Amino acid sequence: xxxxxxxxxxxxxxxxxxxxxxxxxxxxxxxxxxxxxxxxxxxxxxxxxxxxxxxxxxxxxxxxxxxxxxxxxxxxxxxxxxxxxxxxxxxxxxx
Numbered sequence: 001x002x003x004x005x006x007x008x009x010x011x012x013x014x015x016x017x018x019x020x021x022x023x024x025x026x027x028x029x030x031x032x033x034x035x036x037x038x039x040x041x042x043x044x045x046x047x048x049x050x051x052x053x054x055x056x057x058x059x060x061x062x063x064x065x066x067x068x069x070x071x072x073x074x075x076x077x078x079x080x081x082x083x084x085x086x087x088x089x090x091x092x093x094x095x
Contacts, residue, residue, distance in 0.1 A: 027053060031062060039068045 008029070015025050031052045038048035038059075049059035063070050 034059070035062065035066055035068050038063070038072070041072050045070065 010025070015022050018025075018028070020028055031054075034043070034048040034052040037043045037051075038045060043051070045056055045059060049056045052059055052062065054062065060070055062068075
């Protein structure tokens with residue numbers, strides 16, 4: 001995997017406020033960025049896991065821990081799929 005590097009600035013003492021060590025800050029920021037970008041539908045779960053430095057199952061576990069849905073369907077798409085599923089059930093029950 002090819003990697004690029006990103007340097008960010010943060011306030012002195014920030015690690016104390018968020019109860020992390022200096023070594024824990026970078027992976028935590030990467031995880032938070034991955035979770036949010038995934039939640040917004042900007043990246044796939046695979047890319048999010050890669051950014052977070054986790055396997056997909058580990059990333060999905062983090063989604064649960066941070067209350068990020070792994071089902072990224074827009075509400076209108078969910079409604080459409082549910083209607084289609086209900087129609088399929090009705091058709092099958094007539095057979």
